[in-house]
Amino acid sequence: MTVVSPPPRVPAAATRTAVPFARDLARHGDRLAVVAGTERWTYRELAQRVAATAVRLGGGRKLVLVSGANDAAQLVTYLAALAAGHVALLVPPAQAGAVAAAYDPDAVLSGGELDVRRPESAHDLHPELALLMPTSGSTGSPKLARLSHENLQANAESIVESLGIQDTDRAVTTLPLHYVYGLSVVNTHLLRGAAVVLTDHSVADACFWDLFKAEGGTTLAGVPHTFDLLDRVGFAGMRLPRLRSVTQAGGRLSPAQVVRYAELGRRGGWDFVVMYGQTEATARMAYLPPALAAEHPSTVGVAIPGGSFSLAPVPEATAPGVGEVVYEGPNVMLGYATSPADLALGRTVTALRTGDLARRTPDGLIEIVGRRSRFVKIAGLRIDLDHVEAELSGPGRTVRCTGADGELLVAVSTDPDAVRREIVERYRLPAHAVTVAVVSELPRLANGKVDQPALAALVRAATPAPAAPADEPGPLPERLRALYAELLGRPDATLDSTFVGLGGDSLSYVELSIRLEEALGAVPANWHVTPIRALAAGSADAVRVRWWARRVETTAALRALAIVCVVATHAGLFTLQGGAHVLVAAAGFNFARFRLTGADRLTRLRQQAVSLARVVVPSVAWIGAVVALTDQYGPLNVVLLNGLFGSPTWTSDWHFWFVEVLVYILVVLAALLALPPVDRLERRFPFALPVALLGFGLLGRYEVLDRGVPHTMPVFWLFAFGWAAARASRWWQRLALTAVLALTVPGFFGNSARELAIVAGIALLLWCATVPCPAPLQRAVSVLASASLYIYLTHWQVYPRLVDVHPALAVAASLGAGALLWWLASRATALAGVMRQAGRDRSRR
Known part of the structure; x- marks a missing residue:
């Protein structure tokens, strides 16, 4: 570019709308301002080049598109536009053509050459408008943030104050100028009179570090990907005696990395500063004081001087204390532009709704926990992509998620099958909606962030077609x-x-x-x-087992035997009481096994809700039908509240006490486990927690606590016992529970045979995983165990009508009627699942 000395005068009309730090470069005199390749300019020399370019841009106010590398031409043209009151439009080279076609700039810097297309602007430019920056990723015509003169100056001043930037600092560019964070590094150092070393070298390039050391770099800025590269090149072992500060923004760095870099800084004598910002806030909005990084690594700190944060309630924020981050300050943009007509607009935004979800810690620090737009909806569930990434990533495994409603696309560094299984099981997603593939190198934008559309394409391309012969399963x-x-x-x-x-x-x-x-x-x-x-x-x-040596799972055998005993006792075929109480213990056993899985808390709660519905829905439907057709029961039975509000005297209204007890227990446990501290307690002490609940339940069994409602509180201890039995993984735990069982059941009913049956049934559950069952009986056991709830519900209406004919007929008919109703309900459930799936398939098409 041509050097003009002395610098031409910039028209006074333009200077009134100039950005002060760009207009007043010369005030820093002969301090070193820019190092660009072999050229080294003082602030006085930089000011001369900026003024000369301003003259080339001409009078009036123009829209100036600036695109290129981190070089002198881009920097000077950008500063000239700000100093002369023009509007700069910074875009990456790959987007320059599309943006130029969409916005028709009056001047274009491309390939180092400045082309002034017209003497007067073709646009109506708002007087406060100074800079336009793209806000989206790699789209051809991005939405632009409209930034004012005040935005640029205020944000630069706040960052200088926050970081304590000195005029002796030297920043080596690690990020492109068309990325707002990289531009902010330049703005702040020029405001303070410090030096900027321009380079496009990556931190993974040895040439970068040669330059950094030769120029005495003091400031290093990076996005999360930068720090991944620093780890690869052995940054921790580098000797950088003049390094004074390392800043991080542009995305979330893992807490472990924050702690590690904070410790590196402490040992190396430099500050590590986590920051948080957005283009819409002219770069940066928050910083974490270096002294707090090791103690609060998951936070982004406090607002920069002049700014403030609030948390607004939004539907996506389901956790207590979480809301959308709303920022206010002088660096908040004027608004967005989506077409040239928008360049005439004034302020349309006063408070910036960031789209990020966060909570405020007790220390007043902001902790980002997710992003509103980083959600997809699959099978009616809202999936937080940031949460999935954080939960599944770990040592040796990187997970990155993208997708759209109905589709979750996951890139992993290793073990795609295991990750896919974990996602499907943990979040209860239909497996067909989850695609996982190994991606060796994540595609990134110029600002270092993951290119989401490109990532989605890579995952789809790397996933074999389901019908490929190599992956087609056998029969x-x-x-x-x-x-x-x-x-x-x-x-x-x-x-x-x-x-x-x-x-x-x-x-x-x-x-x-x-x-x-x-x-x-x-x-x-x-x-x-x-x-x-x-x-x-x-x-x-697998070894084929002969029919007479077949075995069946103990809980199945107990449920089948117990329901037969319940029906037979009621019908008078024989008397063997205690079956319902064994079923309570078996329910606790299965609750622990099927509902307290390794899934996250919300998934567990959904599973518990489904389990509860499978008890409540058929019970309410059957009892409601009976009430509608007969006068046998009352309204309290229909809503399963007889146990709470019914008569304490035994009547036919108590026929469904077992169902009501089970529902009450499941509701209370779901409410308890919905509390994060209780959820964590159960995971940390899977055996101790049910043992503690067993102790609590025994207070009701021995009437230390008021019974209150017959048949409910006194049997909770049996449910807790079954839960503890499922978690008893060592012989001494099972032995201790057996002792408790033998000591607490006797005397409960005052009926030795009944109590012995309960002790024997639960002891079998505790010590034997399976019991012998010849093959011809397995099908019957399967049906009776699976249909036990339906048999229990319906037998009250079946056996009384046949018992006078013969008790055996009454029992057989009761078992058959319940099994038939169960079969019909199962088929209806399967059909509903097929119809839901078909509906989802149609919606995707």
Whole structure:
């Protein structure tokens, strides 16, 4: 570029709308201002070049598109536009053509050459408008943030104050000038009279560090990707004696990395400053004082001088204390521009709604926890992509998520099958909606952020088509998948699905386990958490068990036996009481096994809600139908509240006490486990917590607490006992529970036979995972156990009508009627699942 000395005068009309730090460069005199390749300019020399370029731009106010590398031409043209009162439009080179076509700039800097297209502007430019910056990623015509003269000056002044930038500092550019964070580094150092070293070298390039050391770099700025590169090149071991501060913004750095770099800074004598900002706030809005980084690594700190934060309630913010971050300050943009006509607008934004979700810590620091736009909706569930990334990433495994409603696309560094299974099971998503692929190198924009559209394309391209021969399962895996889909009502089941992940519970566990044994010969003890693919693969090693040596899962056998005893006792065929109380313990056992999984808290709660609905819906439907057709029960029975508000005297209204007790217990436990501290307590002490609840329940059993409601509080201890039994992984734990069982059941009913039956049933649950069951009986056990709830509900209306004919007929009819109703309900559930899936498929098309 041509050097003019002395500098030409800039028209007075323009200087009145100039940005002060760009207009007053000469006041820093002969201090070093810019190092650009072999050129070294003082502030006086930089001011001369800026003034000369301002003259070339001409009078009036023009829209000046500036695009290029981190070089002298881009910097000087940008400063000239600000100093002469023009409007600068900074864009990456890849977007320059599309943006120029959309906004028709009056002057264009491209390839180092300045082209002034017209003597007068073709646009109506608002007097306060100084800078336009793109806000989106790699789209051809991005939405622009309209930034004012005050925005630029105020933000630069606030950052200088926050970071304590000195006139002796030297910043080596690690980020492009068309990225607002990189531009902010330049603005702040020029405001203070410090030096800027221009380079396009990456921090992964040895040439960068040669330059940094040779020029005595004191300031380093980076986005999260920058710090990944620093780790690769051994930054921790570098000797950088003049380094004074390292700043981080442009995305969330993991707390572990924050702590590590804070410690590196402490040892190396430099400050590590986490910052937070957006283009709409002219770069930066918050900073974390270096002294707080190690103690509060998950926060972004406090507002910069002159700014303030508030948290606004939004639907996506479901956790206590979380809201959308709203920022106010003199650096908040005028508003957005989406077309040239918008350049005439004045201020349309006063408070910036950032789209980020955050909470305020007790120390007053802002902690970003997610982003509103980083949500996708799948199968009716809102999935927080940032949360998924944070939960699944770890040592040796990087996870990045993108997608759209109905589709979750995940890029991983390793083990895609395991990640996919974990996502499906933890978040209860249909497996067909989750695509996971290994991506060796994440695509990034010029600002270092992940290019989301490019990432989505890479994941799709890296995922083999489902019908590819190499991935097509053999007949057995597909038969098993179809079996899961049919019995669980989940047509979206895939070969990577598990029983628990598909929402299976105790009602479907028995039938599926027996059907699997018929198909495989034997099933492993942990089959309910094993992917279908792995079950099929392991079938080759399964030993075929002869029919007389077959075994069935203990809870299934107990449920089948207990419901038969309940019906037979009521019908007078024989008397063996205690079956309902064994069922209470079995319910606690299955609650722990199927509902207290390793999934996150919200997923657990959804699973508990589904489990509760599978009890409540058929119960209310059946009792409601009986009440509508007869006068046998009352309204309290229909809403399952007889146990709370009904007569304390035993009447026919108490027929459904078992269902009511189970519902009450499940509701209370869901409410408790919805509390994060209780959820964490259960995960940390999976055996101790139910033991503590068992102790609490015994207070009701021994009437230390007022009974209050018959048949409810006194049996909670049995549910807690079953829960503890499921969590008892060591022999001494089972032995201790057996002792408690033997000491507490006797005397409860005053009926030795009944108490012995309860002790024997629960002890069997505690010590034996399976019991012998010849193959001809397995199908009957499966049906009776699966249909036990329906049998219990319906037998009150069936056996009284047949007991006078013969008690055995009454029992058989009761069991058959309940089993038939269960079969119809199961088929209806499966059909509903198919219809829901078909609806989702149509909506995607």
